[in-house]
Amino acid sequence: MGKIAKLLGLDVEVRLPDSLKNIDPVVYICNHQNSYDLFTLSGALQPNTVTVGKKSLKWIPVFGQMYWLTGNILIDRKNAGKAMNTISLTANKIKEKGLSVWLFPEGTRSNGKGLLPFKRGAFLTAIQANVPIVPVCASNLHKVIDLNRWDNGKMIIEFLDPISLHEQDKDNIRAISKDIHTVMLDKITTLNEEVKQA
Numbered sequence: 001m002g003k004i005a006k007l008l009g010l011d012v013e014v015r016l017p018d019s020l021k022n023i024d025p026v027v028y029i030c031n032h033q034n035s036y037d038l039f040t041l042s043g044a045l046q047p048n049t050v051t052v053g054k055k056s057l058k059w060i061p062v063f064g065q066m067y068w069l070t071g072n073i074l075i076d077r078k079n080a081g082k083a084m085n086t087i088s089l090t091a092n093k094i095k096e097k098g099l100s101v102w103l104f105p106e107g108t109r110s111n112g113k114g115l116l117p118f119k120r121g122a123f124l125t126a127i128q129a130n131v132p133i134v135p136v137c138a139s140n141l142h143k144v145i146d147l148n149r150w151d152n153g154k155m156i157i158e159f160l161d162p163i164s165l166h167e168q169d170k171d172n173i174r175a176i177s178k179d180i181h182t183v184m185l186d187k188i189t190t191l192n193e194e195v196k197q198a
Contacts, residue, residue: 032104091128132162
């Protein structure tokens with residue numbers, strides 16, 4: 001899917017720090033902007049990584065079946081009990097299969113509203129699986145792609161250093177998520193400025 005970004009006239013640059021080389025499983029958290037994320041962010045997914053998406057994705061012809069069959073995790077966001085079970089299921093997959101998981105902590109697409117507040121699920125998953133969180137920051141894509149243009153400019157996706165979370169962090173999850181939100185927002189702002197000047 002990541003190859004389609006070129007067809008959309010978008011040059012996607014992925015930046016990985018040395019701290020992520022040969023890393024064990026992690027929980028990646030990334031800003032979720034719009035439906036084009038499917039074609040831009042998929043090119044940044046690291047080996048042995050699955051994503052968590054809403055259950056309704058499976059009804060999209062061809063893509064939905066491919067998404068489910070390739071081991072991605074589908075959740076029912078309307079059912080809080082099932083959502084908690086999904087956290088346990090996802091944490092178990094990380095531990096048992098050595099998989100990394102890619103999550104959108106905002107819980108929905110921002111559609112030009114900037115980085116939305118984070119929900120707790122990604123952080124609880126990382127704590128339960130005993131793996132670090134890796135923030136991933138993507139430069140602005142809102143109203144960037146025009147399908148009538150061959151050149152839609154550049155997008156930068158930058159991975160930040162891993163952040164270790166521990167069992168005792170459960171009591172401070174809101175404060176920790178706010179701190180990480182601030183770090184990501186600052187980085188996204190920097191990337192947006194860089195893209196404008198490119």
